[in-house]
Amino acid sequence: MLQDLAAGEALAELQRRTGAQFPNLTAARERTAAALEERGRAVARIGLPDPSALCLMGSWGRHEVVGGSDDDWLLLVEDEAVDVAVLAEVSRALSAQPGVEGVFGKAASARHLIDRIGLDRDDNKNLTRRILLLLESQPLNGQAFYDRVRGELIGGYVNEWVGDRTVPRFFLNDVVRYWRTICVDFAGKERERGGSGWGLRNAKLRNSRKILFASGLLPLLLCERFGRADMARFLAEQFSVPATSRIAYAFLVAGAADSGARALGAYDQFLGILGDESCRDHLAGLRREDAKRSAVFMDARRSGETLQDALLALLFETPQFTQVARAYSVF
Numbered sequence: 001m002l003q004d005l006a007a008g009e010a011l012a013e014l015q016r017r018t019g020a021q022f023p024n025l026t027a028a029r030e031r032t033a034a035a036l037e038e039r040g041r042a043v044a045r046i047g048l049p050d051p052s053a054l055c056l057m058g059s060w061g062r063h064e065v066v067g068g069s070d071d072d073w074l075l076l077v078e079d080e081a082v083d084v085a086v087l088a089e090v091s092r093a094l095s096a097q098p099g100v101e102g103v104f105g106k107a108a109s110a111r112h113l114i115d116r117i118g119l120d121r122d123d124n125k126n127l128t129r130r131i132l133l134l135l136e137s138q139p140l141n142g143q144a145f146y147d148r149v150r151g152e153l154i155g156g157y158v159n160e161w162v163g164d165r166t167v168p169r170f171f172l173n174d175v176v177r178y179w180r181t182i183c184v185d186f187a188g189k190e191r192e193r194g195g196s197g198w199g200l201r202n203a204k205l206r207n208s209r210k211i212l213f214a215s216g217l218l219p220l221l222l223c224e225r226f227g228r229a230d231m232a233r234f235l236a237e238q239f240s241v242p243a244t245s246r247i248a249y250a251f252l253v254a255g256a257a258d259s260g261a262r263a264l265g266a267y268d269q270f271l272g273i274l275g276d277e278s279c280r281d282h283l284a285g286l287r288r289e290d291a292k293r294s295a296v297f298m299d300a301r302r303s304g305e306t307l308q309d310a311l312l313a314l315l316f317e318t319p320q321f322t323q324v325a326r327a328y329s330v331f
Contacts, residue, residue, distance in 0.1 A: 008241045010249035011264075017252075020261035024271040025064065025244060032065040039071075040140045042093040046086065052077045053142030053149075054090065057104060061136030062211065063242040066275035071097060072104040074129060076142070076149060082107040103128050110149045114156060117174065124181065131178040134239050135216045150239070154232050164227040167220055167328045171235075175216040182209055190288075199286025199297055206304025207270040214311050215243030218250035221315075221324050247311075254320035256313075263310035270303040 057072040071094040098105035113130045139146040157171035219238040251260025315325040
């Protein structure tokens with residue numbers, strides 16, 4: 001029965017129902033699992049603070065590691081007072097470096113993530129770390145501490161102000177805020193960097209960043225099926241599985257398995273592009289003015305358009321989502 005479907009089984013169930021195959025996603029998940037074991041062994045002997053959790057973010061949390069993926073990591077701790085020598089040791093143990101924005105490769109205070117939501121203290125770094133900890137993260141160790149912090153975060157959003165069979169607006173607005181921040185920052189980075197790296201960042205914005213947003217939005221909209229006491233458990237289960245599994249689950253719940261197969265099939269094609277070293281390098285060096293002459297970029301763009309069309313149809317053309325999406329997605 002679909003009502004008994006676990007979120008972690010959704011992708012396999014979507015494949016079973018439709019006959020669709022996602023070879024690039026399957027390979028990426030297998031690669032991620034092996035690489036997580038390798039990274040876990042690499043950091044096992046480091047004397048990390050207690051309690052703490054060393055978390056890999058982004059493609060690691062989506063279980064979509066491909067060649068060239070960054071090691072975007074955070075050391076989740078009670079506060080930020082961590083010996084810099086420990087952070088340097090972690091950095092040496094991981095084979096790839098974090099991105100250049102300065103959000104990752106550092107210690108992150110659990111209290112800041114939990115207590116500083118909104119207002120001036122909730123800066124871009126804090127927002128990014130909080131949302132990715134919930135939607136796109138994977139701990140290498142410290143599972144109990146990791147689960148506790150995420151549980152406190154979810155509990156803070158799904159609080160006494162949330163009624164039964166509704167959508168937790170506080171949480172929804174934070175996820176939407178992060179998505180809009182990504183989009184605004186994309187333009188800001190283009191201006192700041194003079195167009196350097198535009199092609200790869202644009203392709204990711206059209207594809208993997210939409211997967212990130214949808215994988216937060218859809219479970220939150222599905223909260224209208226639950227009383228408040230069950231919402232936190234539902235969200236904890238959803239956010240414990242990869243983003244594509246959450247999206248597959250939503251398509252199945254909506255009775256739109258074929259559309260889900262099209263959406264994730266398009267995304268699978270994008271992962272194939274991203275995993276091809278020559279294609280990735282081409283996109284990394286591509287500037288806006290040359291984009292329409294690039295077959296690789298246009299393929300990535302078409303994948304993003306197919307993904308977006310399927311997600312919009314899910315939200316606004318299925319009985320499961322149409323009313324709740326209209327009620328909560330804009331205002």
